Each structure stands twice: as structure tokens, then as C-alpha cells.
Amino acid sequence: NAGVTQTPKFRVLKTGQSMTLLCAQDMNHEYMYWYRQDPGMGLRLIHYSVGEGTTAKGEVPDGYNVSRLKKQNFLLGLESAAPSQTSVYFCASSPTQRYGYTFGSGTRLTVV
Amino acid sequence: GDSVTQMEGPVTLSEEAFLTINCTYTATGYPSLFWYVQYPGEGLQLLLKATKADDKGSNKGFEATYRKETTSFHLEKGSVQVSDSAVYFCALIIQGAQKLVFGQGTRLTINP
Numbered sequence: 060n061a062g063v064t065q066t067p068k069f070r071v072l073k074t075g076q077s078m079t080l081l082c083a084q085d086m087n088h089e090y091m092y093w094y095r096q097d098p099g100m101g102l103r104l105i106h107y108s109v110g111e112g113t114t115a116k117g118e119v120p121d122g123y124n125v126s127r128l129k130k131q132n133f134l135l136g137l138e139s140a141a142p143s144q145t146s147v148y149f150c151a152s153s154p155t156q157r158y159g160y161t162f163g164s165g166t167r168l169t170v171v
Numbered sequence: 172g173d174s175v176t177q178m179e180g181p182v183t184l185s186e187e188a189f190l191t192i193n194c195t196y197t198a199t200g201y202p203s204l205f206w207y208v209q210y211p212g213e214g215l216q217l218l219l220k221a222t223k224a225d226d227k228g229s230n231k232g233f234e235a236t237y238r239k240e241t242t243s244f245h246l247e248k249g250s251v252q253v254s255d256s257a258v259y260f261c262a263l264i265i266q267g268a269q270k271l272v273f274g275q276g277t278r279l280t281i282n283p
Contacts, residue, residue: 063214092270101275102215102260109269117270149214156264157203157222160271162214 061085065150065163072140072170080135080166082150090153091133092160093117093125095146102149108133140170173198175261177274184251185282192246192277194235194261202263204228204237204244205271209258218246218259253281 063084072078082091092107104117108127122144124136133152137144147167151160178193196202203222207215219228224239233248244261261274 090269102273104270107270115269151215156269157266159205159217159220160207160215162207162216164214 063150063152063161063163065148065166067166068164069167070169072137072168074140074142074170076140077136077138078140078168079137080148080150080168082133082135082152082163084131084133084152084161086152086154086161087130088152088154088161089130090156091127092151092153093123093133093135094149094151095119096149096165097146105135105148142170144168145170173200173202173263173265173268173272175263175272175274177259177261177277179277181278181280183280183282186253187250188281190246190248190251190255190279192259192261192279194244194246194274196242196244196261196263198242198263198265200265200267202265204235205262205264206233206235206244206246207260207262207273209260209276211257215260251279251281253283255279256281 066081093105094102106125111130126134150163153160174197205220206218208218209215219230221228221237227236235246258276260276262271
């Protein structure tokens, strides 16, 4: 099915470890986004991209890096994981700003 | 800045009850408005949208009307089902902006 695919779905990291979350979309969307969702905090934007080769900071970018080398992929990296980064991470994509987003099913990350 | 305010939850109703979830917004420009739904353990799904004043978005028995005079986009359903239990997010985007602004979400529980 066409859509947004996130890998992995679950991961447990030790403090200080690094990892990369992959988001892939097959809808030829220009815009891609990474959010985190914590209990009682709603959605918070980490980083986003308005096209291949571009990235921009969102509300909570510290401790994360991103890359958009190919239009269909948007990678979120944690260089040195901290327990405060325990969360559910969602990727989303959109063809234009006003169209609305398509979300992935999420990655549940626990940092111990 | 641009913002979205939703009624606080959780909201608990009995099956077949009438549902209203309030959403009001503050926008510096002319927004498009959205409702998203998140079922347990899943990502957000676009439920409905409206792009101009007096537009009515509808889907799966849910409706919301874009009211410019009251800056509101309240979600309604005439007869809820247990399967409607989820978290509902109101969101907006301003023309020319690059990202959605989300409300905090309202958790809805429907009892049989």
C-alpha cells in the first residue's frame, strides 16, 4: 500500500548509543516532517524538509539531526541518546503545505 | 503567533450520543483547517478538512464547519460508536507557511 513507512517500529537503546530512524514515502511528496509524541504533550515538531536536500529546525531540534538526500527518504538521527528522548516518533509527508499530512505508524523508542 | 485550542479531555460518552469537540484558532493569515484522528497504537489519520470560510468538511459521519466569524472548527457527530474511541487533533496551516499547527488533542472514549 502507498503511504509512509517507518522503520524500526520498536527500539530500546542504552544512554549514549546512537541510532537512525528511517522514514520512506512512495507518494512523491515534497514535504516531510518528524514529530515526537509524549503523554500529555501532544505532537512536537523536531525537524522538517520542504524538498530533497533541504532540512529545517522545528520546535524541539536539540539532540537530533536529519538528512533528506533522496526525495522519498527522511532520516532522523540520535547521536547520543538520552532518557529524555524516550518517546513515540512519527514521520509525515505532504505534497503541498495546505493539502494535509499522511502519517506513518510510528516508532516507539525507549532509552534506558 | 498561530495557535489552536481544543476542549480539554478526556471526553466520555455513551454509544449513540451526540458528540461535539470544540476547536478555536488564532491565525495571522487565512488558514486551512483540519481534524485528525489517532486510534490506539497508530499514527494520525486525516479525518476531514476545510479550506475556506463556510466550507463543511465531512467523513465517516463526522462534520466540521469553518466559521471565520467565530474562528472555530468544531467537530460533530450525531451518533457515536465504540469504534470512534480515539484521540482527535484539530490543526491549521496558514497560506505560505510550511507546517501545520496542532492542538493538544482530545481523548474520546465511547462506552457501550
